[in-house]
Amino acid sequence: MAETIAPPLSSRFNCKRLELKRCLPAFLSSHKTLFSLLWIAALASVFLWKSNPIGAGFSVFWRGPLRPMPQLRPVAFNLTDFGAVGDGVTVNTEAFERAVSAISKLSKRGGGQLNVPPGRWLTAPFNLTSHMTLFLAEDAVILGIQDEKYWPLMPALPSYGYGREHPGPRYGSLIHGQNLRDIVITGHNGTIDGQGQTWWKKYRQKLLNHTRGPPCADNVVKNVTILAPIFEAPNTDGIDPDSCEDMVIEDCYISVGDDAIAIKSGWDQYGTAYGQPSTNILIRNLVVRSMVSAGISIGSEMSGGVSNVTVENILVWNSRRAVRIKTAPGRGGYVRHITYRNLTFDNVRVGIVIKTDYNEHPDEGYDPKAVPILGDISFTGIHGQGVRVPVRIHGSKEIPVRNVTFQDMSVGLTYKKKHIFQCAYVQGRVIGTVFPAPCENLDRYDEQGNLVKRSVSQNLTDIDYDF
Numbered sequence: 421m422a423e424t425i426a427p428p429l430s431s432r433f434n435c436k437r438l439e440l441k442r443c444l445p446a447f448l449s450s451h452k453t454l455f456s457l458l459w460i461a462a463l464a465s466v467f468l469w470k471s472n473p474i475g476a477g478f479s480v481f482w483r484g485p486l487r488p489m490p491q492l493r494p495v496a497f498n499l500t501d502f503g504a505v506g507d508g509v510t511v512n513t514e515a516f517e518r519a520v521s522a523i524s525k526l527s528k529r530g531g532g533q534l535n536v537p538p539g540r541w542l543t544a545p546f547n548l549t550s551h552m553t554l555f556l557a558e559d560a561v562i563l564g565i566q567d568e569k570y571w572p573l574m575p576a577l578p579s580y581g582y583g584r585e586h587p588g589p590r591y592g593s594l595i596h597g598q599n600l601r602d603i604v605i606t607g608h609n610g611t612i613d614g615q616g617q618t619w620w621k622k623y624r625q626k627l628l629n630h631t632r633g634p635p636c637a638d639n640v641v642k643n644v645t646i647l648a649p650i651f652e653a654p655n656t657d658g659i660d661p662d663s664c665e666d667m668v669i670e671d672c673y674i675s676v677g678d679d680a681i682a683i684k685s686g687w688d689q690y691g692t693a694y695g696q697p698s699t700n701i702l703i704r705n706l707v708v709r710s711m712v713s714a715g716i717s718i719g720s721e722m723s724g725g726v727s728n729v730t731v732e733n734i735l736v737w738n739s740r741r742a743v744r745i746k747t748a749p750g751r752g753g754y755v756r757h758i759t760y761r762n763l764t765f766d767n768v769r770v771g772i773v774i775k776t777d778y779n780e781h782p783d784e785g786y787d788p789k790a791v792p793i794l795g796d797i798s799f800t801g802i803h804g805q806g807v808r809v810p811v812r813i814h815g816s817k818e819i820p821v822r823n824v825t826f827q828d829m830s831v832g833l834t835y836k837k838k839h840i841f842q843c844a845y846v847q848g849r850v851i852g853t854v855f856p857a858p859c860e861n862l863d864r865y866d867e868q869g870n871l872v873k874r875s876v877s878q879n880l881t882d883i884d885y886d887f
Contacts, residue, residue: 486557486559489557490555492606493532494530494531494532496535497532497533497534498537499512502515502518502522506538506539506560513545513546516534516546517546520546520548523551524550526551531552531602532551532552533553533554533555534555537560538559539559540561540563541560542563542565543562544570545572545592545594546595546596547598548597550600550603554595554605554607556608557607557608557610558609558610561611561612562594563615564613566618566619568619572592573590576588576589576631578693578694581689581783585628585631586628586631588630591630593636594636595612605636616656620649623654639664640668640669641659641668641672642668642670642671646659646672646675647674647675650712651712653676654677654678655678656676657676657678658680658681659672659674659682660683660684661683662685662698663694663724664698664699666699667700667702668704669703670702670705672707675708675710678713679710679717680708681715682717683717683729684698684719684722685697685722685723686723686753688751688786689723691722691724691753692723692724692790697727697753698724699725699726701730702729703729703730704731705734706733707737708735709736709737709739710740714740714742715734715736715743716734716742716743717745718744718746719745720747722747722753723792725753726755726756729758731758731759731760732760732762732763733762734763734764735764737765737768738766738768739767741769741771743771743772744773745774745794746778747776747792748776750786750788751790752790754795755792755793755797756793756796759800760798760799760802761800761801762801763801764803765803765806765807767806768806768808769808771809772810774812774813774814775812776816794822795821795823796822797824798827799829800828801827801829802831803829803830803831804832805831809840810831811842812883814883816844816845820878821847823847824847824862826848826849826851826862828852829855841856842882842884843861843881844879846861846878848861850863850865851867851869852865860875862875863875
């Protein structure tokens with residue numbers, strides 16, 4: 421279930437404030453308990469997903485009567501009241517638009533609720549309005565129409581300057597809104613299916629002339645399952661908080677063809693000029709998979725800055741990378757005060773990645789001397805098995821990585837190579853015992869915080885991309 425989302429609801433997250441006051445049960449502090457619980461959840465989710473086509477929803481062998489839809493606003497409408505037909509063929513865009521228009525007149529009465537009943541409701545993109553709840557019943561599926569001529573074009577995000585995939589405008593989102601307040605998208609495990617297969621095929625064949633539109637966004641994402649094919653589905657990120665403030669993502673399962681989560685804040689000179697950071701973000705209690713990219717990423721478009729991010733109680737399984745920070749000269753900005761806690765890796769090629777040469781730029785107008793600042797990054801309670809390279813921190817002379825901390829780390833390996841905790845231009849510390857043995861760039865402290873050995877090799881380079 422997705423909770424209240426704040427303005428503006430655009431193609432990426434442009435969020436307002438939310439108090440982060442939730443706390444976890446004490447038993448989740450044990451990584452072994454967390455691993456067991458999340459692994460069971462992952463297996464169950466994959467079993468159900470494999471048993472059903474994407475968009476068909478999860479099914480069971482028997483179910484009781486469908487649950488009634490609760491009324492969460494003073495006034496509630498049914499989509500069929502506006503002439504919609506849920507046969508998967510009829511285009512219902514006008515019905516959605518009429519419903520939203522009716523709700524827009526109720527703002528002084530607390531807004532309205534639009535119930536989407538069971539059925540397959542085909543539609544082109546439509547806008548929401550302030551003070552609105554979109555409620556998807558059990559077995560309700562909102563289907564995005566596949567012909568791109570029905571998708572409106574929008575200006576490129578000002579923090580990017582260009583469409584991410586093509587110069588010029590971008591396609592709008594399936595469910596969209598700008599400068600809105602008090603939006604809720606929730607339901608009884610309904611589905612929003614963008615029908616991305618057609619878009620992925622045209623993207624690979626270079627038949628799209630504009631950047632593809634992403635789905636809508638919240639500033640609380642909770643109890644959501646996001647699925648895309650793990651291969652042959654290019655750029656299918658799960659959730660991209662972009663220039664967001666005060667956001668929570670929790671209790672979700674994400675298996676996609678790119679980053680499961682990627683925190684961003686604008687691209688090179690455009691992001692610097694826009695100047696809207698992503699900050700105060702909490703990501704917790706997730707099971708994620710990315711065979712192509714990473715479970716949870718920061719960047720590479722982070723020119724507005726990223727700070728005060730906590731990532732905790734995460735299982736990353738069957739993935740190319742687990743957690744990654746990526747940037748490059750020309751980005752400017754900063755990544756700082758990032759906390760990773762209680763992470764479990766299972767069958768992951770590279771566990772922790774910091775990469776400073778991710779050289780993609782919108783145009784030739786970027787400043788190569790605008791280098792990002794990376795620092796105050798901690799990793800505590802890192803465990804797992806089947807990991808090829810647990811750590812690869814690739815700083816550079818221009819972009820060193822400062823004040824990195826490792827504590828309570830034990831990762832089972834698939835390759836008994838010497839250079840598996842890889843570092844370059846890194847300054848930081850190891851507290852207590854970690855496995856595998858850390859690189860020589862880091863200072864060593866005992867469990868009580870007493871300095872044991874000072875590193876004299878912070879600029880040492882020991883990066884090997886051959887395995």
